[in-house]
Amino acid sequence: MSSDAAEVISIGQYIVRRLEEQGVQSIFGVPGSFLAQFCDDVESSNIKWVGECNELNAAYAADGYARYRRGLGVVATTVGVGELSAINGIAGSFAEELPVLHIVGQQKTADQEAGLNVIHTLGDGRYSALPYTCSQLLLSKVDIALGNADARIDKVIVDCISKSRPAYIALPWDLVDVEITTKRLTTKLTARDIPIDPDAEQAAIDHIYRRFDDAFSGELDNNVVVIADVSVSRHHCKDEAADFLAATNLPVYGTPLGKTVVNETSERYGGVYIGKLSSAEVKQKVETAKLVLFLGPLTTDFNSGNFSTNVKQERSIKLHFDHTDVGFATYSHTGMKVLLPKLAERLQVFKDKASQLDVPKFENKKVKDTDALIKHSWLWWRLAAWFEEKDLIVTEAGTVSYGVVDLALPKDSSLLAQKLWASIGWSMGGTHGATRARRELEGDGTQTILFIGDGSLQMTVQEISSMIRSDIKPIIFVLVNGGYTIERLQHSVDAEYHNIVTWHYGDLLKVLSRDQVPTQTYRVTKESELGNLLDVEKIRDKGIMQLVEIVVGRDDAPPALLRALGLDQPKGGEKGSNKVALRARHGWIGW
Amino acid sequence: MSSDAAEVISIGQYIVRRLEEQGVQSIFGVPGSFLAQFCDDVESSNIKWVGECNELNAAYAADGYARYRRGLGVVATTVGVGELSAINGIAGSFAEELPVLHIVGQQKTADQEAGLNVIHTLGDGRYSALPYTCSQLLLSKVDIALGNADARIDKVIVDCISKSRPAYIALPWDLVDVEITTKRLTTKLTARDIPIDPDAEQAAIDHIYRRFDDAFSGELDNNVVVIADVSVSRHHCKDEAADFLAATNLPVYGTPLGKTVVNETSERYGGVYIGKLSSAEVKQKVETAKLVLFLGPLTTDFNSGNFSTNVKQERSIKLHFDHTDVGFATYSHTGMKVLLPKLAERLQVFKDKASQLDVPKFENKKVKDTDALIKHSWLWWRLAAWFEEKDLIVTEAGTVSYGVVDLALPKDSSLLAQKLWASIGWSMGGTHGATRARRELEGDGTQTILFIGDGSLQMTVQEISSMIRSDIKPIIFVLVNGGYTIERLQHSVDAEYHNIVTWHYGDLLKVLSRDQVPTQTYRVTKESELGNLLDVEKIRDKGIMQLVEIVVGRDDAPPALLRALGLDQPKGGEKGSNKVALRARHGWIGW
Known part of the structure; x- marks a missing residue:
């Protein structure tokens, strides 16, 4: 075929080709009512459809995928119910500047034109939601009639990767299999250069x-x-x-x-x-x-x-x-x-x-394992000694995100966290997406380590099932403290509304697994128990998904969080009764 | 106090008083960063704070609560991450005309005025999301300075209950404890009458x-x-x-x-x-x-x-x-x-x-329990014989929603389903909220029965934990068929993307429970096994939360769904290859 030869291709296949060209090897999604036609195109392509338990998790996974590979991530959902379930994830990708393309399967054109009350509509003629994106295409028959569907699809993808923000393509399902004639596929899409003078x-x-x-x-x-x-x-x-x-x-x-x-x-x-x-x-x-x-x-x-x-x-x-x-x-x-x-x-x-300029020596503090109960003031230094080069470390937005702030992390390690948008629960999908992206880029052989609090884990727990399905094997450290500790430390420390139910995490992986997939769960309360897992049991070498419950004090927190909240000094400076209550209880320094 | 005497009260307490007045006894929510001040007001009131694992489930629960009691339901979240996680639930309440008030705890006024990149913002100065509501208040210092904060709060509540649509109040956290002087609490808020000529x-x-x-x-x-x-x-x-x-x-x-x-x-x-x-x-x-x-x-x-x-x-x-x-x-x-x-x-x-006008006799078909594998053509008639007066039956939006269509349901039973918006996973929160509302209105002693498919259950599974925390004891029938059957029947029946992982549901309730709360799980594949649970084991009388896995054929469905998709006739009328594939496999009639 000559370089300017026209090609006949369906809309769905055109999009899939453009995504393959961007190096996309995984699309995260849930196959709702109007998405099946596009899913068919994915299933017959080189891209893997990664089925998720719900759309928010799918959006988080696409975020993690884009975040790790520094390129396009894709989430696909149905309209209305699906896209709105995903929207918090999309907004997070917007806030944190990640190129996530959201593909939405819509009601067919004729139903939209007639304004029918088909499912997933608001009953008032509204069909679609698309804020928090930098570029949008609501594909219509007009685009096809005018012969510019290909160009409009391309524009959204180029906007997405150039602006590094989410973008949105809505596909009425009856248009997915419509064939177009295009010459555009002979030219690869690339991000627009930043204009330099x-x-x-x-x-x-x-x-x-x-x-x-x-x-x-x-x-x-x-x-x-x-x-x-x-x-x-x-x-x-x-x-x-x-x-x-x-x-x-x-x-x-x-x-x-x-x-x-x-x-x-x-x-x-x-x-x-x-x-x-x-x-x-x-x-x-x-x-x-x-x-x-x-x-x-x-x-x-x-x-x-x-x-x-x-x-x-x-x-x-x-x-x-x-x-x-x-x-x-x-x-x-x-x-x-x-x-x-x-x-x-x-x-x-x-x-x-x-x-010749002096630089302060930045080293991790050395700590020993005793039989003491685990405190944050010990925990993070202990873990720092265990991290290795090339580790992918993911931290949830709550209390644990402060744990790594003071540590020197190994060379070529990666740390991922969503800290502006700070949506707790993100890290589960984020871990899934990032680890898939890493496997695609670099193969297996490196370790993913997730730190998450129990409150955050409960938000998006079903993502464990999706990770197992993807054959992703992170070590998941769950900090178990019965609630939203970062909130407690800021306001009304003893309020009931900060509490969650402490689940029986020991059987969690088993419940969420496919048959036959080996997993392992541990529960530690003492320094020596965690030390044993890290250095004697060598959980890093086991090559299976593992979950480690680390039981910590309800109001304990990493030193960096205590500093951020002004709780690191033994006395003085209290402005509110919450700090007074906390100090009275623990004295904080080395509680 | 005379009837027109002014009262001094904080903004947060004013809102809580208005909600109490509407008969609200439960508020569903997740206590994010900027909501703690309002949570304090709830905790010190007669309203119960119902902590949820995530915001989508909280919105679904508020929907179910409003749906059952035919009155105000309330969901409270933090701004950004929280409200956007809830927004699919709110949109569903909009589509299905339910008066759900969404209260959002926001960043403090000064941070908003300065446009700071504090957490849960989009990094571009945007602070709040509020579509899919019929009335909104973004409370500001101006409202307080003008002395009309009380009137503006009242307007949103009256709009919500009059239009029977969601409404929205955003509270910068620094304004929650601000005191106002009001005479308005002497008059109860009521829905505006529909104008009659x-x-x-x-x-x-x-x-x-x-x-x-x-x-x-x-x-x-x-x-x-x-x-x-x-x-x-x-x-x-x-x-x-x-x-x-x-x-x-x-x-x-x-x-x-x-x-x-x-x-x-x-x-x-x-x-x-x-x-x-x-x-x-x-x-x-x-x-x-x-x-x-x-x-x-x-x-x-x-x-x-x-x-x-x-x-x-x-x-x-x-x-x-x-x-x-x-x-x-x-x-x-x-x-x-x-x-x-x-x-x-x-x-x-x-x-x-x-x-004297004839009415066709409408009766439930009588079926017997044999050792055959369970099929939908038997299942729903069998259940119909087991339902009792006053049962609260909740059906998820997918395949199972068609199961009850053909049944005569008992007198004074209630059936709840979200079928226009049709967001799978809704029924978990819906069951929680509706059952709480019923307990508040009518006390204990009636049974809630939930029917949900495995794909839907996985969307919002953590809601089981919240139900246990609320001491809600539905019998949950999970139709286990390994994926999104209603989607399979419509398009590409054998496609991989319709599949989910079949969890080990047997231990699910145990994992999600508090210590000591008794629960029971069963798994049935044969008619006689289910019959035994219903009539011999009498699961209805046990008074604990129970989950019944009903294993059904991957492509089986209730008769009403087969009719809806034109799959009930033995042959003829096929338009697409999907129907041909399905018929070739099963012959459908009594497969």
């Missing part, structure tokens, strides 16, 4: 160079530090950031959301900067630096110590994916992906000086 | 009388029939309809959605009219009647045999909650609740003639 870029580089030159002109003491944040990984600049740091040898710090963006075991890595919640040493280094270079910064409550970042704008340089701030000057039409290599070359003249 | 009403009555007079003027043969439909119960007219039928003795038929609206064991009740899917006898009676009086009709695909109702408009009279159609004439400002008693009086002159 070479003159603007050169001006930005010159400006940054002058600032570095000024900063390094005096004596060598805390002249320049780098803070590597989450947008580096969201916009696929981890390699560029690593090369820049290697070329300049600058001191570098992380952020809570930016964990694992740079190598945390490097000698030039000094720990996490979180405004007022930082360690005293990190706080001093960052806040007294003459110049702070932010790579891909994102300001959220969790990521900034509740908006307490204390770096004056005049002392800061911020590289974003589509613009650059140098002090008070903004350079549009510049972006960190192309800028970072050029900066590395221009700024490497400062490498010798930068290499 | 006495002259229009009289004209409608005269017109209807003339039509009856004409219809009864010839020989007595199928002169007038009544079809009682679901809006009778939605608009609280069951008593008026019963009185009308007693006064006139007219033949009456039901509809799939209108089941249990009138007494199905009455000699004047002839079965269900579903257009082309009706039994031959019912079809003949309705479609050849000189006059058909529809009480509260609602046209949906499920309710009308896919829009095959065959009654000419000129031969029909339709009583709606807010207008009346007589042939081609519409009378606005009339409504069935006040019209029915007047019509009963005016039309009782036809009672003698009406009493």
Whole structure:
């Protein structure tokens, strides 16, 4: 076929071809009433249909999939009931900038035109929901008649991957098998480049160079530090950031959301900067630096110590994916992906000086296993010693998300968390999707580790079944404390409404399994019991799905959360009765 | 306190007082980050906070609660993640006209004003989602400053109960404890009356009388029939309809959605009219009647045999909650609740003639228990013989919803189903909410029976835990067939995407229970095994939550569903390969 030859192909197959082209190998979904035609196209393609127990979990899985592979994830549902069940997941992908395409099987065209009260309608003529997406197509016969269905489908996919936000295609089921004639498949879809103006870029580089030159002109003491944040990984600049740091040898710090963006075991890595919640040493280094270079910064409550970042704008340089701030000057039409290599070359003249700058030693605390009950103040350090290179660590949004903040995570490990949208329950689907994506990209042989609280687990527990079906074998650590601890610590600690029912988790995997799939569940309350699982039983080597119940105190929490809530000091500073009640009970320090 | 004395009360307490006044005794919810202040108000009131595992289940439970009590149901969630997880439930309540109030705990005012990226925001300054509601209040400091917070709260509640649609109140958490001065609590909130014009009403009555007079003027043969439909119960007219039928003795038929609206064991009740899917006898009676009086009709695909109702408009009279159609004439400002008693009086002159009109005998088929494997063609008749008066029967939207269509259900039994919105998984929360409402209204001592397929159960399985926590003890019949059978029967019967994992349901209740709460699970495959549970083991008398796995054939379905899909005839009429494949396999009739 010549390169401009026309091809005859059905709408459904056209979409599937475009998804295959984007490297999509899994579509997560639930096959509702109007989706079957599209499901047929998936089933006859190279893409695997991943059936989920419900649509919210499917959306979370597509989020995790897009998050890990830094590319398109796809969720497919029926209209109305299905898409609305998924919408919280889609909104989360919107908030956290992930390219998730939501494909919706709709009522047939004629029913929509007649405004009939068919199932999954609101009874008032409304058929579809589509907020929280950056681009939409409600496919209609008009698109087909005008011969632009292919172009409109392409636009939505390109928008999705270019803007890195969810997008939406609704397919009336009677149009899925309609054939179109298209020449477009001869050209692969790619994300639109960020517009770069070479003159603007050169001006930005010159400006940054002058600032570095000024900063390094005096004596060598805390002249320049780098803070590597989450947008580096969201916009696929981890390699560029690593090369820049290697070329300049600058001191570098992380952020809570930016964990694992740079190598945390490097000698030039000094720990996490979180405004007022930082360690005293990190706080001093960052806040007294003459110049702070932010790579891909994102300001959220969790990521900034509740908006307490204390770096004056005049002392800061911020590289974003589509613009650059140098002090008070903004350079549009510049972006960190192309800028970072050029900066590395221009700024490497400062490498010798930068290499002499002190970086606080950032090491994991060593702890021993005793027969004491497990406390958060011990738990996370113990786990840090057990993590390995290339581990994929997923943390739920609640209490556990604070557990890893203080840890140096292994080289080439990945940490995934949904912390702006912060929808508890996300991590179950997120783990499923991310682990599938990793298997597709890198094969088996690495370990996925999920940390989740019992309240979060109960939100989306059926996802365990979907993971087993996908032959995904994470080790799931469930922190069992009978309720929503992060809420307790903030308000009315003893209120009944914070409580959940403590399930009998021991049989949970068995109930949710297919026949014959081996799983194992453990329950630990003492340090020595967990230590035994990690080092003697070596659960990492078992190669099956495992769930570890870690029973902890109802009001205990990781040190970083206690700091965030002002509960880390033995006394003083109480504003509300909740803190007074908590302190009276535990004394906190080493409770 | 004099009747016009002002009261000082916090916003949160004001809302709780208004809800108590509406008879609300349970609020279903999940206590997210910004809801704790309002939860405190609930916890210190006479209303019970019913903690749910996730927000979708909470919304479903509030729907079931409103549905059973025919009054306000309340769901409370946090903003963003919580409200969007609930939104499919809210949309269902909208589609099915239920007064569910959604209370959302929001970020504090100052954070919203500053547009901060706090958790549960979209990162673009958007804070709230509120479609699918008939009335909204985003409470702000301005409302408090203007002194009209109380009036605005009242308006939303009155809209909710008057329009019988969901409504929405968002409460920035810093405003919940703000005190207001109000005189409004001295007046109870009530639904706005439907506007009635006495002259229009009289004209409608005269017109209807003339039509009856004409219809009864010839020989007595199928002169007038009544079809009682679901809006009778939605608009609280069951008593008026019963009185009308007693006064006139007219033949009456039901509809799939209108089941249990009138007494199905009455000699004047002839079965269900579903257009082309009706039994031959019912079809003949309705479609050849000189006059058909529809009480509260609602046209949906499920309710009308896919829009095959065959009654000419000129031969029909339709009583709606807010207008009346007589042939081609519409009378606005009339409504069935006040019209029915007047019509009963005016039309009782036809009672003698009406009493002589034949009604087909509508009885449940008698079946015996053999050692055969259970088929749908046996199952529902067997269950019909076991149902008792006052049973509350809940059916999920999928395959099982068709099981009860052909049955005569006992007097004073209630059947709840969500069949327009048709969101599978609804029935779990629906059962919880409806049973709580019934306990509040009528005390214990009646039985709730839930029918659900395995695919639907997996959607919302954690609701079992919430029911146990609420001390709700339904008998849950789970139809186990390994997937979405209603979808299989419609398209690509053997496709992999219709499959789910068959869980080990035997241990499910145990996993989801509190300690010490007794439950029991059974698994049956043969008729005799189920018969034994019903009549020998007498599971109805055990007074604990029980789950009965009924294993059925993968492609088997209730007769009414086979009819609806045109699969009830042994051959002929196939349009698609799916039907051919199904027939080739089973021959269907008595497979």
